[in-house]
Amino acid sequence: MIETRLLRNALMLAKHQNFARAAKELHISQPTLTRSIQLLEKTVGDLLFDRTSRTILPTKTGEIVLKHASIIIASARAMQEEVSLHQGLSTGSLFIGAGPYAGTELLAHATSQFSRHYPGIKIEIRIGDWRKLPGRWTQEGFDFLVMETSKLNESPDFEITRLNHHQGFFFCRQNHPLLKKDNLAISELQPFPLIGPALPTRLKNLFSGLSVSDGDASALPIIVPTYTCNDLGTIKTIVRESDAIGLGTFGILEQELESGLFKTLPFYMPALKTDHHIVLRKGLSLSPSAKAFIEFLIIRDNELSILEADLIKSLGPAITG
16 A cells, blocks of 8 residues: 555655755655655556656656546545544544654654645654563553563554564764774774663673674673664764764664764664564553554554665674673
């Protein structure tokens, strides 16, 4: 099924015949618009626009898609307005808890899309330490959580809807000393501090499994998380202004990687992946607004898996320990 957002972006590009002007009116970056058009073309299975140095015009396939897109968008808007009134989505509120990575790569985008469809719904998002969020549910009254679920898999109090795993990688500032090295090895990260949020046991074990022999001494860890921080803004500032190495995913660093502010290091650990899921309290019925929001969340989750594929291919060799 083609998401209406992709069709809306294509209609705006056809209107302006220019990526920069269309992106500006859509309030998104030009690279984001470019990727959405590429995703739509991949879904349709054909080129939708002919790109020239002066203008952008729809192909024959593009004309067909645009004709139906305008009908679909108008119909979807009318349907949403009518359904919103029926379901009580014209007003109301949502309270969502999330860990730092899930909040940035999933919730931020889903919230922007949800707000366009249901501007009358008030949303409060509480970003915090994923280890403490379930325990705060009674006091806080979350509608649902989006978080790492390592400690909840066996809990009888929660229902877990599994999301996709997203590949993690190491990133640093541009002009970092490591980027000047040829054939960089993961052991060369040792002198530099590693910063990230609180890690689940599965990832702590992953890092402890990487070790090197130091002469006659016993094996030493190659990399050990040095700084723990649950605020991504702070993490990004530290990495940008120092030689610290960060742990990231495509979803939290898309813009910084596009601009060249941050660079990925040329290797990755296949097991270094997110394990974010939607967490519900058993016996707690979801409101119509919560159900609608979760639909946007799942759409974003699936889109990320497609958008990050090219980055994963460019990361270099896999490190398995």
